[in-house]
Amino acid sequence: MTTTISARPAAGPRELTRASDRLSFVYLERCTVHRDANAIIAEDADGVTHIPSATIGTLLLGPGTRVTHQAMSVLGESGAAVAWVGEQGVRYYAGGRALTRSSALVEAQAIRWANLRSRIAVARAMYRLRFPDEDPAAYRRQELLGREGARVKECYRREAARTGFPWRGRHYDRNNFAAGDAANQAITAAAQCMYGISHAVVAALGCSPGLGFVHSGHELSFVLDIADLYKTEIGIPLAFDIAAEGEEDVAPRTRRALRDRINQTRLLDRCVNDITQLLAPTPAHHDEADIVTLQSDSGLHLASGRNYADEDLW
Structure with missing residues (x-):
């Protein structure tokens, strides 16, 4: 056939x-x-x-x-x-495969990642998106990490108090999902789904999953950066809601609830906007056209598909 x-x-x-x-x-x-x-x-x-x-x-x-x-x-x-x-x-x-045919956003990502000053500037902007009540402009790397850790711990305690779930701390065994209590299982399940969603958007926009601004050294560093933007707002509160409802089938119930919450809040739309604003607030996208150019000196871009052997480019 x-x-x-x-x-x-x-x-x-x-x-x-x-x-x-x-x-x-x-x-x-x-x-x-x-x-x-x-x-x-x-x-x-x-x-x-x-x-x-x-x-x-x-x-x-x-x-x-x-x-x-x-x-x-x-x-x-x-x-x-x-x-x-x-x-x-x-x-x-x-x-995955990018939905865009333009390399504008991944080039902007690479430029901001390659410079140490702009790299930490993006990390501060990510912190500001997560915690808008705090100005991280003067924070160095260690201070950013310390403050982020403290805010996440505070979120755990706050959500445990809100839902009445007894919280004994974050415990995760990657080789034994069932070893954690219901809240830890739900937090892990929500995080893994958020990684998948973030990876989908990063790939769809044509960005590099590996060029992270907070995380580093992993093929999904930037994916982890983006997923963490919504951890304390969506992932952790939802996980405690699920845990407080009961300990049976925590993972599938978390996935279903997270799917509904993401659709209700239009998180994908927000994720696209956040990535764009973090990397290139005024990007020159060509999403609806296949445009290939050749690089020349002084930032000059030439039309592709031509032989320049006999042309005076200077």
């Missing part, structure tokens, strides 16, 4: 759904993921579910999932990030 699926052209920028308009994430487990035209289908013992691939921010593939090559192809064409997550969703591996 022949097929023309692989012969379909990749979707252009005008055809792709903006990152801010997508579903935050879709979680699947114990099923087979296929392609049906330009959508994906998940088939399990209960039947078949159709999912428009262009509306997905991140597809989380849990235990027992199988995914076909053609399903991955359409997900790549639509710019969705895909994460294989472990039991209870506590391990995360992902890839």
Whole structure:
């Protein structure tokens, strides 16, 4: 049997759904993921579910999932990030494709990351987004880290008091998710989902996941930076709400509640705006066109597709 699926052209920028308009994430487990035209289908013992691939921010593939090559192809064409997550969703591996054809934002990120002064300026701006009641303009790196740690501890205590959940501190064993109490399990589950969502937006905007301004040395440093922007506002309070409701099925209940909260607050739209403002407040984007130029001296950009051997560029 022949097929023309692989012969379909990749979707252009005008055809792709903006990152801010997508579903935050879709979680699947114990099923087979296929392609049906330009959508994906998940088939399990209960039947078949159709999912428009262009509306997905991140597809989380849990235990027992199988995914076909053609399903991955359409997900790549639509710019969705895909994460294989472990039991209870506590391990995360992902890839994706930018929705933009422009390198403007990743170039702005690289420029700000490469200079130590602008790098800490972005770190301070991230702190200010998280805690707008405090001015970090004079804080050095160690002071930023110390103040951030104190604010997060304060958030834990405040949410425990609000929900009445007995809090004994943050404990996380990456090899044993069930070792923590309900609040710790919910915090971990919420964090892992937020990493997936942040990775989807970072990839969709064409940024580098590895060039972080607070985190460093990891392929997802910038993803961790962005996910942390919403930890004390969304992730931790929601986790304590879930823990206070009961200790059964903490991880799936956290994922569902977080998905609803993200959609209600339009977090993807906010995430896109925050990244753009942090890296390039007035970026020169060309999202709806494929523009390739050649670099010359003094910041001059030349049209590509031409041979300049016989031209006087000076």
